[in-house]
Amino acid sequence: MLGKLARELRILGFDTEYLAYDKLTNKTPFGALKIAQNENRILLTRNKKLKNSPQVFFIESEIVQEQVIQVLTHFKLHKDIKLGSRCLICNSLLNPIPKETVKGRVPYYIYKTQNEFVFCARCQKIYWAGSHYLDMQNRLKKYCLPK
Numbered sequence: 001m002l003g004k005l006a007r008e009l010r011i012l013g014f015d016t017e018y019l020a021y022d023k024l025t026n027k028t029p030f031g032a033l034k035i036a037q038n039e040n041r042i043l044l045t046r047n048k049k050l051k052n053s054p055q056v057f058f059i060e061s062e063i064v065q066e067q068v069i070q071v072l073t074h075f076k077l078h079k080d081i082k083l084g085s086r087c088l089i090c091n092s093l094l095n096p097i098p099k100e101t102v103k104g105r106v107p108y109y110i111y112k113t114q115n116e117f118v119f120c121a122r123c124q125k126i127y128w129a130g131s132h133y134l135d136m137q138n139r140l141k142k143y144c145l146p147k
């Protein structure tokens, strides 16, 4: 339900787990709540049944940009943004790797035009400051965030 918000929060560098509903072993919203409590996380949800539970933050809007603003504002996270510091697939922190080590592992055009690369040790995925990153920088301006 909030997959886009989860992705956006990861792009911003926040530790964000996302549970697809069909991956929940206990297929009730309360299954997700239990996981959040066990991992000491705040559960972001649009499920009204959970609205008044502890450790739950209710997302008001259906529009992802408004959702991000609500989360950043409520938890006062603006100063903690670390754009592009997390893997979008698995949520791990990324580490810089030298350009020469990515030769042949990224498209040739990317290798020629980019100088900085980061790496997810868990998924073996290489990231660079590509279009997602630039999109996000533009979106940050729309969130009216201090630089």
Ligand SMILES: [Zn+2]
Pocket (backbone or CB within 6 Å): 087, 088, 089, 090, 091, 092, 120, 121, 122, 123, 124, 125
């Ligand atoms: Zn990863």
